[in-house]
Amino acid sequence: MFGRIDHIGVAVEDIDAAMALYEGSFEMALAHRETVDSQGVEAVLLDVGEGHVELLRPLGPDTPVGKFMAKNGEGLHHVAYAVDDIDATLERIAAAGVKLIDTKPRIGIRESRVAFLHPRSTGGVLTEIVEPAGGH
Ligand code: CO
Numbered sequence: 316m317f318g319r320i321d322h323i324g325v326a327v328e329d330i331d332a333a334m335a336l337y338e339g340s341f342e343m344a345l346a347h348r349e350t351v352d353s354q355g356v357e358a359v360l361l362d363v364g365e366g367h368v369e370l371l372r373p374l375g376p377d378t379p380v381g382k383f384m385a386k387n388g389e390g391l392h393h394v395a396y397a398v399d400d401i402d403a404t405l406e407r408i409a410a411a412g413v414k415l416i417d418t419k420p421r422i423g424i425r426e427s428r429v430a431f432l433h434p435r436s437t438g439g440v441l442t443e444i445v446e447p448a449g450g451h
Pocket of ligand 1: 322323324369393395
């Protein structure tokens with residue numbers, strides 16, 4: 316069902332400071348930078364082989380990532396798996412009894428379609444599934 320790990324999401328207070336680590340020290344190539352209003356974040360994607368690291372800066376304290384950071388501070392936020400057909404995958408996951416945060420996909424970074432599963436159903440790991448635009 317899951318094709319591969321698409322990215323890991325990392326919550327950061329300052330994108331440019333985080334880029335100094337990931338792009339500077341770790342020498343990952345910057346792939347994309349975008350403000351995603353539907354998720355309340357400014358996001359940066361960096362390449363790691365076929366996968367990515369997604370740096371997330373909350374646009375405000377009332378956003379999902381803002382609330383996460385108020386509770387946990389900076390750090391690992393979610394893992395995202397790539398799927399070919401997010402609608403079919405969501406149906407199968409829901410049928411398996413997993414609670415969903417998003418019952419319908421929404422638009423994520425780079426025009427992808429994304430949905431989050433509830434961490435209460437996934438052993439505390441916030442899990443995202445993503446159908447990349449144009450199927451990269
Ligand atoms: Co993500």
